[in-house]
Amino acid sequence: MKHISFRFAICVSALLATTSFGAHAQSASASSATSAFPATSQAYQREPFQITLVSPLGMNGLHAGRTVNTVSLNLLAGYAAGVKGVELGGLLNVDLDSVQGLQAAGLGNLVGGPAQGAQLAGLTNITVGSVQGAQVAGLLNYQGSAPHVAATTQVAGLANVTPGKIQGVQVAGLLNVARTVKGLQLAPVNIADSVAGASIGILSLVRHGxxxxxxxxxxxxxxxxxxxxxxxxxxxxxxxxxxxxxxxxxxxxxxxxxxxxxxxxxxxxxxxxxxxxxxxxxxxxxxxxxxxxxxxxxxxxxxxxxxxxxxxxxxxxxxxxxxxxxxxxxxxxxxxxxxxxxxxxxxxxxxxxxxxxxxxxxxxx
The missing domain is CATH 2.40.160 (Porin)
Structure with a gap:
């Protein structure tokens, strides 16, 4: 019976986190157009520390989606409005708004807005807004477009994808994709619309190259x-x-x-x-x-x-x-x-x- 209850809690928590993230990611990305890291300008409550098993089974409970944490420890999967400090997740970190600092997870980091600092993941980093700093993943890095392009380093075992502009470095085991690159692409296959710098690989497809x-x-x-x-x-x-x-x-x-x-x-x-x-x-x-x-x-x-x-x-x-x-x-x-x-x-x-x-x-x- 305990195993059934535990599995039920995980399913409910994952559903709550995914629904909230999907509903608010677009609005968070839009608000990032006027503010690089909007978490501080929202009516969010601040918590110096929180620990979660799997959201909402944690210290912030059902208020996790309206809380910005300084130190966040998610034993399995956690959900928050944002982080200004450090967030560590055994499996998954999900942040509605933005991240400033260090974010590391065994599987993945999902951010509905911009990120500043470093994202480390065993599998994937997905950030709807721009990334200023570094994304390092075993499989895939994704960062969305933003009006203000910040210096970014993307390192992935398989692929880096940036549908907008990137200023910095993309290094991947197989594929780099970006619209406009100012810096370096290094992978067996590189795809871009234009590159101001170098695109080095077995096959570099640059439209205006x-x-x-x-x-x-x-x-x-x-x-x-x-x-x-x-x-x-x-x-x-x-x-x-x-x-x-x-x-x-x-x-x-x-x-x-x-x-x-x-x-x-x-x-x-x-x-x-x-x-x-x-x-x-x-x-x-x-x-x-x-x-x-x-x-x-x-x-x-x-x-x-x-x-x-x-x-x-x-x-x-x-x-x-x-x-x-x-x-x-x-x-x-x-x-x-x-x-x-x-x-x-x-x-x-x-x-x-x-x-x-x-x-x-x-x-x-």
Missing amino acids: YHRAEVWTSEALTTNAAYKMGASHQFYNIIAVGAQPFGDKFRWGLGYGFGTEIAPTNRLTLSVDVLSFQVNEKKGWTKQLNLLNQLRPMLGWRLSPTGRTTLLVGPTLNVMVSTYRTSESSPYGSRLGGRHLELFNETHGRTNTRAWLGLNAGLRF
């Missing part, structure tokens, strides 16, 4: 095309495809890389790209390791001072690392590139490593 197409020819893969994308010319990602349709046999490659570009004058550019192609020795996919790694410093000349079309030329350092061989009796390694200006050619075990210098020329659009 750096977008270029490029075609070139070289002694290795004779026909190549690439798409470059990123927040700016300072750092961009490259997706490329290349082919050797002529010669001793057909080869093609799928590549990925990154690079940077500077423009000393209106028409002169200098870019440095690092690319890695998996080279396929026939029309299908070659399962063995067959990587063509390239360092490409490229000198460019814009056809017009304000245009994008640029003539490109530059040397290439090629390093081929391969475990491919045509038959059981043949040596390891691809014959791509022939023996042009070969620097070394060594085989250790089943891996052949070969390096040579080359030349490439092309166009950037």
Whole structure:
């Protein structure tokens, strides 16, 4: 019977907290437009200390939603108007209005308005208003938009989401999303409308960022095309495809890389790209390791001072690392590139490593 009563109390408490939070989050977010942290301007009562098992089973009882606490200890899940100090939760902290100080929970922190200070959670931090300070979560950080953008650091195991502006840093294990970024995005995938700073990852999709197409020819893969994308010319990602349709046999490659570009004058550019192609020795996919790694410093000349079309030329350092061989009796390694200006050619075990210098020329659009 005690177990049934305890479970019933948890369900009722969670329902009360969720209903109140959902009903007031929108009004709290709207009031934050005129006051950065509105909790002090509301008719809330202040308590120096409170302890709760699961709201409303705590010292503030049914008045928890109208109370701002200085020190709040929630053994399982707690609910309050706000915190100006420290809030610790075994599972969940829910605050209707705003938080100033430190907020930490085993699972999550939910705030209906802005937050200032640090939010730490095992799974997720969700703040309807802006965050000034830091959000650190094992899974997800979310902060809403606000008219006044404060410095924010978001660190998450999976994703950071900011539908408005963020000034600061987003670091995630998988994904960063923001409308406008002033600072740094660092994750495998970054999505933004515009970035003033850097967006570094495997794939950075910035609507008003750096977008270029490029075609070139070289002694290795004779026909190549690439798409470059990123927040700016300072750092961009490259997706490329290349082919050797002529010669001793057909080869093609799928590549990925990154690079940077500077423009000393209106028409002169200098870019440095690092690319890695998996080279396929026939029309299908070659399962063995067959990587063509390239360092490409490229000198460019814009056809017009304000245009994008640029003539490109530059040397290439090629390093081929391969475990491919045509038959059981043949040596390891691809014959791509022939023996042009070969620097070394060594085989250790089943891996052949070969390096040579080359030349490439092309166009950037």
